[in-house]
Amino acid sequence: MLRVLGPTSQLKTALCFPPHHLRALPSSRPWGAGMASAQLLQFSRLPPQFPRTTSQSPTYYRPCHSAAGTNPRRSIRCWSSSSGRSPEPESGDSAVKDVERLLEEKRRAELAARIASGEFTVGQSGLVPTILSGLGPAGKFLAEFVERLGGGGGREGDRPEIPQARGSIAAVGGQAFFIPLYELFLTYVASISDPRRILRDNSKAYSKGILAEILEFVMGTGLIPADGEIWRVRRRAIVPALHQKYVAAMISLFGEASNRLCDKLDAAASDGEDVEMESLFSRLTLDIIGKAVFNYEFDSLSVDNGIVEAVYTVLREAEMRSTSPIPTWEIPIWKDISPRQKKANEALKLINTTLDELIAICKRMVEQEELQFHEEYMNEQDPSILHFLLASGDDVSSKQLRDDLMTMLIAGHETSAAVLTWTFYLLSQNPRVMAKLQEEVDTVLGDRFPTIEDMKKLKYTTRVINESLRLYPQPPVLIRRSQENDVLGKYPITRGEDIFISVWNLHRSPKHWVDAEKFNPERWPLDGPNPNETNQNFSYLPFGGGPRKCVGDMFATFETVVATAMLVRRFNFQIAVGAPPVEMTTGATIHTTEGLKMTVTRRTRPPVIPTLEAKEVLTIDGSNQISNGSSIPEGDQQGEVSTARL
Ligand code: HEM
Numbered sequence: 042m043l044r045v046l047g048p049t050s051q052l053k054t055a056l057c058f059p060p061h062h063l064r065a066l067p068s069s070r071p072w073g074a075g076m077a078s079a080q081l082l083q084f085s086r087l088p089p090q091f092p093r094t095t096s097q098s099p100t101y102y103r104p105c106h107s108a109a110g111t112n113p114r115r116s117i118r119c120w121s122s123s124s125g126r127s128p129e130p131e132s133g134d135s136a137v138k139d140v141e142r143l144l145e146e147k148r149r150a151e152l153a154a155r156i157a158s159g160e161f162t163v164g165q166s167g168l169v170p171t172i173l174s175g176l177g178p179a180g181k182f183l184a185e186f187v188e189r190l191g192g193g194g195g196r197e198g199d200r201p202e203i204p205q206a207r208g209s210i211a212a213v214g215g216q217a218f219f220i221p222l223y224e225l226f227l228t229y230v231a232s233i234s235d236p237r238r239i240l241r242d243n244s245k246a247y248s249k250g251i252l253a254e255i256l257e258f259v260m261g262t263g264l265i266p267a268d269g270e271i272w273r274v275r276r277r278a279i280v281p282a283l284h285q286k287y288v289a290a291m292i293s294l295f296g297e298a299s300n301r302l303c304d305k306l307d308a309a310a311s312d313g314e315d316v317e318m319e320s321l322f323s324r325l326t327l328d329i330i331g332k333a334v335f336n337y338e339f340d341s342l343s344v345d346n347g348i349v350e351a352v353y354t355v356l357r358e359a360e361m362r363s364t365s366p367i368p369t370w371e372i373p374i375w376k377d378i379s380p381r382q383k384k385a386n387e388a389l390k391l392i393n394t395t396l397d398e399l400i401a402i403c404k405r406m407v408e409q410e411e412l413q414f415h416e417e418y419m420n421e422q423d424p425s426i427l428h429f430l431l432a433s434g435d436d437v438s439s440k441q442l443r444d445d446l447m448t449m450l451i452a453g454h455e456t457s458a459a460v461l462t463w464t465f466y467l468l469s470q471n472p473r474v475m476a477k478l479q480e481e482v483d484t485v486l487g488d489r490f491p492t493i494e495d496m497k498k499l500k501y502t503t504r505v506i507n508e509s510l511r512l513y514p515q516p517p518v519l520i521r522r523s524q525e526n527d528v529l530g531k532y533p534i535t536r537g538e539d540i541f542i543s544v545w546n547l548h549r550s551p552k553h554w555v556d557a558e559k560f561n562p563e564r565w566p567l568d569g570p571n572p573n574e575t576n577q578n579f580s581y582l583p584f585g586g587g588p589r590k591c592v593g594d595m596f597a598t599f600e601t602v603v604a605t606a607m608l609v610r611r612f613n614f615q616i617a618v619g620a621p622p623v624e625m626t627t628g629a630t631i632h633t634t635e636g637l638k639m640t641v642t643r644r645t646r647p648p649v650i651p652t653l654e655a656k657e658v659l660t661i662d663g664s665n666q667i668s669n670g671s672s673i674p675e676g677d678q679q680g681e682v683s684t685a686r687l
Pocket residue numbers: 264265276448449452453454456457460514515516519520582583584585586588589590591592593594596597598601
C-alpha cells in the first residue's frame with residue numbers, strides 16, 4: 042500500500058502534481074502471516090502504464106500528465122476509447138514513435154536492472170526499505186524524485202513510523218515518473234499491507250475521499266461516491282434490485298446485444314475490414330447497461346445519436362478530471378467559458394433531462410400497474426433496476442435517484458467493456474486458451490442463445506474471465522480516505538490520509554501467484570468455487586470486498602461470459618496486421634492507448650461426426666452433467682481450419 046500523507050490541502054496539490062509524500066508500508070507485516078497483502082498503490086491521478094505484452098515485459102508506470110520540465114511526449118493520452126472514435130494521432134510519424142519506444146524500453150530495462158541489483162536498497166534493521174516518499178515540490182518532482190533510499194523507520198510515540206525512502210530522481214533522469222514504481226514494488230515491497238482492514242474490518246473508518254470529489258459533478262451522491270448514511274440507505278435500496286430473477290432475465294438481454302455485435306463483425310468479416318474492438322465493446326456494454334438500469338435503448342452499436350455522444354462526452358470529462366494536472370473546472374470564470382466545460386455541462390444536462398423523462402415514464406407505468414411487490418419482483422415489460430426501485434416505493438428524491446442511475450450506468454459500462462477488451466487481447470495472445478474456450482462453447486451452447494442454466498456449464502469461459510480480471514483489474518486502484526486515526530498492523534494512519542490500494546499489484550504479486558504474469562485460466566480449477574475475495578483470502582479483488590463490494594458482480598460476470606461465448610463461437614480474433622502495439626493507459630479503468638484493432642474471421646467448425654459417446658460437463662457445484670457433444674452444428678463455412686478442437 043502506498044499512502045499519501047498530509048492534509049487534504051496538500052493532497053489537492055498532489056492531485057495536480059505528484060504527491061508530496063508517498064509512503065508504502067514495509068513488507069514485514071506483523072499480522073496475517075500467509076494471507077493476502079495489499080500492494081503498492083499508485084496515485085490515482087498518475088495512473089499506471091502497463092506492459093505491452095502480458096507475460097514478459099516488465100511492468101511500468103507512466104505519468105498521465107506532463108509537468109514542468111518533463112517531456113510532454115510521455116504524457117498519457119487520456120482519450121476515451123469509449124468514444125468509439127480513434128484517438129487523436131500523436132505528433133510525429135511512426136518511425137519516430139518506434140525510436141522513442143525503443144529508447145524508453147532501454148531506459149526501463151536499465152532501471153529495472155539497477156533496482157534488481159539492490160542499488161536503491163538501504164539496509165534497515167529487520168525491514169526491507171519499502172518506501173517511496175518525500176517527493177519534491179510539485180514543480181521539481183522530476184528533478185528530485187527518489188534520493189537514495191534512506192530509510193526512516195523512526196518511531197511515532199510507541200509505534201514505529203512507516204519507514205521512508207527518499208531520494209532524487211536524478212538517478213533515473215529522463216525516466217517518466219511512474220515507470221520505476223512497479224519495479225521498485227517488486228523489489229522492495231513483496232508484501233506490504235492487508236487490505237482487509239480498510240475494505241472490510243474497519244471499512245467504516247474510510248470514505249471514498251478524492252474519488253467522491255472527482256466524480257461529484259457526474260455521480261453526485263450516487264452509490265459509488267456516497268459515504269455514511271446516504272450510502273447505507275441507498276445500498277439497502279439498490280442491492281435487492283439485482284436479485285437472482287433479475288440477473289437471470291438479463292441473460293437474454295446480454296445474448297441479444299452480443300448477437301447484434303456479431304452481426305456487425307460478420308459484416309466486417311465479409312468486407313475483409315479490421316475492427317476496433319475496444320470501442321465496439323464500449324458500445325455493447327452501453328446498450329446493455331442502459332436497458333438493464335433504466336430501460337433505455339441507446340442502440341449505440343447501430344447509431345451515434347445525441348444521447349450516446351453526450352454519455353461519451355461526460356465519460357471523457359470524468360476521465361480527464363481524474364488525470365488532469367490542473368483542476369481547470371474549478372477555476373472561476375474559466376469553467377464557464379471553456380468550450381470543453383461548456384460541452385460537458387450541456388452533455389450532462391441532456392443526460393439529466395433524459396433520465397428525468399425516463400423516471401417520469403417509469404413512475405406512470407408503476408402507477409398503472411396492479412402491483413404486488415415482493416422480494417423477486419420484476420416487471421416483464423420493463424425489468425430495469427429503475428422499475429424495481431420505483432415499484433418498491435423507494436422514498437428518494439429525483440436527484441438522488443438520478444445520481445444512482447448515472448452511477449450504475451458508468452459503473453456497469455466502462456468496467457465490463459474494459460474486461461472484454463483485455464479478455465480478447467489475452468485470447469489473441471493465447472491460441473491454446475482460445476481453442477479450449479471455443480470447444481467448451483461449442484459443446485455447451487451450439488448455436489443456441491445462452492440461458493441462465495448455461496452459466497453453470499460455461500465453466501472454462503468463466504475461468505477465462507476470472508483470469509482476465511486478475512491480470513487486468515477494473516479499476517486497477519481502489520481509493521479511500523481515513524475518516525479517523527487508525528492502525529494498520531503496527532503502523533498508524535492519521536485522519537485525512539488518502540490511501541490507494543493497487544489491485545493491479547496485488548493481482549500480479551509473485552508472492553501470491555505462481556507465474557503471476559502468465560494468463561493461465563487453468564490456475565482456477567474447474568470444479569472449484571468461483572474465485573472471489575473471500576475464498577482467495579483478499580489476494581484477489583476483482584469486485585472489491587467488504588461492505589462496498591460491487592453490487593453488479595454477478596451481472597457483470599454473466600454479461601462478460603455471454604458476450605465472450607457468443608463472439609468466440611462465431612469468430613476467430615487476431616491482432617490486425619500493422620495494428621499499433623496494444624499498450625495501456627488508464628482513466629477510471631484500463632484502456633488501450635490506441636485501440637484494439639483486430640482481424641475477425643468466421644469460424645468453420647468441423648463436420649459433426651455422430652457419436653454415441655456422451656461428454657461430461659462439470660457444473661458449478663462440481664457435479665457432472667451429461668451433454669451430448671453432437672449439439673455442435675455443422676460449420677457454415679467449409680474449408681477453414683477449425684480451432685474448435687484441441
Ligand atoms: C466487470 C464489470 C465490473 C467490475 C470489474 C466492477 C468492479 C467494481 C469494484 C472493484 C467495485 C468496488 C470499488 C471500491 O471498493 O472502491 C465496484 C463497486 C460498484 N459497482 Fe461494480 N464492477 C463491474 C460491474 C458493475 C455493474 C454491471 C454494476 C451495476 C449494475 C456495478 C455497480 C457498482 C456499484 C453501484 C458499486 C459501488 C458499491 C458501493 O460502494 O456500495 N458494477 N465495482
